[in-house]
Amino acid sequence: MGVEDRSVFDLEPAIPTRSKSYGEFKDQVIDFYLPKEITKPIIVLIHGGFWRAEFDRRHVSPLAAAFAESGWPVASIEYRRIIGNPDATLNDINLAIADVSRNFKKVILIGHSAGGHLALIATENAKVVGVIALAAVTDLVRAEELDLDEGAVADFLGAPAKMRSNLNPMERPALEVKTLLVHGSLDIRVPIQFSRDYVAKMASVNTQLLEVPNLGHFELIDPKGAIFEQICLEISTWI
Secondary structure, rough: OOOOOOOHHHOOOOOOOEEEOOOOOOOEEEEEEOOOOOOOEEEEEEEEOOOOOOOOOHHHHHHHHHHHHOOOOOOOOOOOOOOOHHHHHHHHHHHHHHHHHOOOOOEEEEOHHHHHHHHHOOOOOEEEEEEEEEEOOOHHHHHHHOOOOOOHHHHHOOOOHHHHHHHHHHOOOOOOOOEEEEOOOOOOOOOOHHHHHHHHHHHOEEEEEEEEEOOOHHHOOOOOOOHHHHHHHHHHHHO
């Protein structure tokens, strides 16, 4: 495995405007990062970490704060990551989206890595106007075959990936909302072919791919990078 740019993890965590619980479990929490005036759809931000408990929403807090500074309200959601219990994870994602949707008319989902996977399979999307999946794990079967992050898929599912096709984006229909996959050409965590294959399989006018040259896995969530401005420009066309 090559050298990764992990400098985004050195950024100071950003303090949310406010936080709220959406359930009884400690991980059922939403951090809100809000601009002074709310005029745009809210971004529901889903962090990655290969569905593992040791990775939480703190590492995307600088990104959430940067969106808010650019005028986008953000709900950064935490969710349960329990080995062998993917349904708890998906249930939390859907509960959180539904909770946010009660107070905001339009929602944009943005997920990174495993969070991109979750954004692509979230079902409580009646008010979701679009999805951006950053370096997403789009194919659980292929990820299992490649043993991404040393058994991450097996730990997440607690079963062979072929037995949970309902949780595999590649085995589901194309989303009916605008869907943009963003992937760096140098990604060694989730190869860019995952996004290429997903877009080809969906064959939908709603599903597009933005390939970013000379970027790896973690630079996509770095608010100091040029890709941040590109994402802001893209979602501005979704309003």
